[in-house]
Amino acid sequence: MRDFFPGLAGVPAAKSTISFVDGLKGILEYRGISIETLARQSSFTETAFLLLFNRLPTKPELTQFHADLTQHRRIKYKICDLLKCLPESGHPMDALQSAVAALGMFYPVADVTNESTRYWTAVRLIAKLPTIVAAFARVRRGDEPIVPRDDLSYAENFLYMLTEKIPEPALANIFDICLILHAEHTMNASTFSGLVTASTLADPYTVIASAIGTLEGPLHGGANEAVIHMLENIGSVEQVPAYLERTLGTKGKIMGFGHRIYKVKDPRAIILQDLVQQLDAHPDTNTLFTIARAVEQEMEKRIGQKGIRPNVDFYSGIIYHRMGIETDLFTPLFAISRVAGWLAHCFEQYQDNHLFRPDQIYEGPHNRPYQPLEGRTTLKNEEGKVRGKG
Numbered sequence: 248m249r250d251f252f253p254g255l256a257g258v259p260a261a262k263s264t265i266s267f268v269d270g271l272k273g274i275l276e277y278r279g280i281s282i283e284t285l286a287r288q289s290s291f292t293e294t295a296f297l298l299l300f301n302r303l304p305t306k307p308e309l310t311q312f313h314a315d316l317t318q319h320r321r322i323k324y325k326i327c328d329l330l331k332c333l334p335e336s337g338h339p340m341d342a343l344q345s346a347v348a349a350l351g352m353f354y355p356v357a358d359v360t361n362e363s364t365r366y367w368t369a370v371r372l373i374a375k376l377p378t379i380v381a382a383f384a385r386v387r388r389g390d391e392p393i394v395p396r397d398d399l400s401y402a403e404n405f406l407y408m409l410t411e412k413i414p415e416p417a418l419a420n421i422f423d424i425c426l427i428l429h430a431e432h433t434m435n436a437s438t439f440s441g442l443v444t445a446s447t448l449a450d451p452y453t454v455i456a457s458a459i460g461t462l463e464g465p466l467h468g469g470a471n472e473a474v475i476h477m478l479e480n481i482g483s484v485e486q487v488p489a490y491l492e493r494t495l496g497t498k499g500k501i502m503g504f505g506h507r508i509y510k511v512k513d514p515r516a517i518i519l520q521d522l523v524q525q526l527d528a529h530p531d532t533n534t535l536f537t538i539a540r541a542v543e544q545e546m547e548k549r550i551g552q553k554g555i556r557p558n559v560d561f562y563s564g565i566i567y568h569r570m571g572i573e574t575d576l577f578t579p580l581f582a583i584s585r586v587a588g589w590l591a592h593c594f595e596q597y598q599d600n601h602l603f604r605p606d607q608i609y610e611g612p613h614n615r616p617y618q619p620l621e622g623r624t625t626l627k628n629e630e631g632k633v634r635g636k637g
């Protein structure tokens with residue numbers, strides 16, 4: 248009997264020096280530096296440099312990296328045209344995935360091991376993802392995309408391209424911290440999917456497009472969007488116990504709770520909760536936050552002993568909601584930050600590559616007879632199953 252680990256739970260898929268999680272102590276480090284320190288002292292641009300190059304940049308290096316990212320913020324008009332051709336009702340994550348795959352056609356990578364190519368590919372991807380997300384948010388409403396501004400910081404520029412307003416410094420700072428918190432998280436589903444693609448020596452644009460597709464689902468990055476829908480659906484603190492009773496009673500999941508690794512509250516959720524409290528008072532935010540706090544307290548009473556506690560996606564949406572960002576853009580926000588971590592893993596994979604090609608345990612039949620077409624019949628209760636109701 249061979250060992251089988253559903254979902255590869257607990258199976259190491261790589262050796263890495265990029266980040267570290269202790270799920271029992273609630274520790275997260277990027278390149279050995281705690282997430283609390285980075286959130287307090289770093290910027291997203293500096294954190295991206297740290298993840299990519301395994302050290303903090305010197306002042307001239309950071310200035311240069313920032314200048315390179317700023318220079319590459321613009322996207323080709325053909326990428327804008329592509330976004331304009333997509334259905335307005337389509338999910339922005341699908342638009343982002345399509346645009347990133349298309350980017351690779353404009354910047355072909357002949358040798359994935361070439362250091363200079365890697366640097367400029369990383370710069371392009373980190374610089375252009377926010378522009379793509381903001382452009383799709385505008386063109387789906389019939390508005391022209393807003394051209395990036397070189398005089399604004401990374402966080403300011405994104406919020407400006409989205410809202411046409413330069414954000415308050417405090418709001419831009421909170422947004423930058425959110426980007427730091429989402430930039431990397433060890434061997435999660437999207438990173439793994441990117442690594443599988445990288446292990447075939449596909450180029451980084453294809454790798455990032457794979458990772459974006461995997462981030463989209465509600466069990467992963469899509470949870471931040473689902474949390475806001477859930478809080479809005481609950482509607483009031485009074486409704487919390489009944490909602491949890493109903494959902495947990497039918498084995499449903501409470502979005503923004505639980506984690507494969509953390510059995511304590513996710514350290515990023517602790518920082519994000521604190522950031523929500525730093526936001527200026529707004530009735531809408533207050534209501535969502537009050538409901539969220541009630542959900543957390545009630546969940547702790549009901550299933551806290553199982554180690555199911557708030558994860559990174561539980562409080563982040565409340566912050567984005569306060570910034571006036573549409574709910575279906577929350578997961579793309581996760582992607583524009585996580586691209587830094589994905590790229591670091593992608594380059595680490597190229598460095599010492601071994602094709603990912605796992606095995607399976609076959610449970611199907613053998614030596615099945617081939618029934619000629621004319622003689623085949625479908626059992627009555629199987630009718631319609633092949634084509635479904637579609």
Ligand code: CMC
Pocket residue numbers: 254435465466467468469470495498499500501502503504505506507508553555558559560
């Ligand atoms: N609400 C209620 N019960 C839960 C939850 C939850 N959010 N999460 C886990 N459980 C229960 C689950 O029902 C199961 O119970 P039992 O043992 O009685 O059958 C047990 O805990 C183990 O759950 P699992 O789904 O088998 O565990 P996993 O390690 O595969 O799950 C998870 C990890 C993130 C998929 C899961 O916790 C989940 O679905 N959470 C909700 C979605 C979510 O918030 N996702 C974001 C994850 S963190 C950030 C990110 O990656 O983007």
